[in-house]
Amino acid sequence: MAEITRQSVVPDLDLDGIDAVLGLHIGTVNTLFVTRLERHLDALSVTPKQVAILWLINANPGIKQTDLSKFFQIERPTVHQFVRQLLKNGFAVNEPSKLDRRAGGLWLTDSGRETLAKARTAISEHEEKLTATLTAREKSELYRILMKLYLLAPAKD
Template sequence: MPQLDKSPDDRVGQNVEDTVLGDLIGYRLKRAYMQIQPVAQQVLAEDGLRVVSFSCLSIITDNPGIVQTELAAALQMERSNLVVIIDELEQSGFIARKKVPTDRRRYALTATLRGRRLRDRAADKIRQAEDTIVGCLDKEDRTRLMAVLERLEDQRT
């Protein structure tokens, strides 16, 4: 049981009690993400990308001709928030935007060769960076973790 009568100076070097947070899945997922995200940000910044722009480029690369509404749904983002990111990717020459022939108000998004190469290179760098963090997990643990995370994600659909 924590002692509340200790001064802050007396607590230096002692472990902080945590009787609730450590048992919450969401909290543990957030803590794991907080280990991985800065590394991913650093690796992507080397190529002039952010996590969100890499995510967009990756989905567009895997789904040539995807429209903004579908991209927003895939990333669980507001469509209006994607406009700036799509503009940046297009201006950088990583994607092309073409009007959909059957609906000229919509644009099909496709990764350029340059964009596909960047996505692949960045993905490899992120995987390598993640390996430095999750290296304590063997292949079986990683496979099991990914399966559990997929099941959790599938609960929302």
């Protein structure tokens, strides 16, 4: 099997070793996945990250924003911005815990469940299209490698 490189995309461009930078390729593939998906989700008034939050709220009614922050490995104020938009759009509600009134939890609204169902379909179709050239084994190996990088990455600074 011939080596697959970006050089084939731009044969006259001197890449000066940049083609060996893994982060460049991960970032480019992420951009392909996210940017194209955003177009599909625009009609639903959600972003990919907001859909992921809806997905987790659906599976974990009453989830706290701190748990979302840990899962995504992003700062709480950033999670709060995503959640604030979901609340504004009526996709979720933030209600105080019955055990600790200081702590709030997130729940989906009917509109949020409907939006999530449509977004899941769009994501499934989108990912199937973008990974159509991969075998089931390659998809499984890609997932395994990405999880290894995620789980073994040093704690955020």
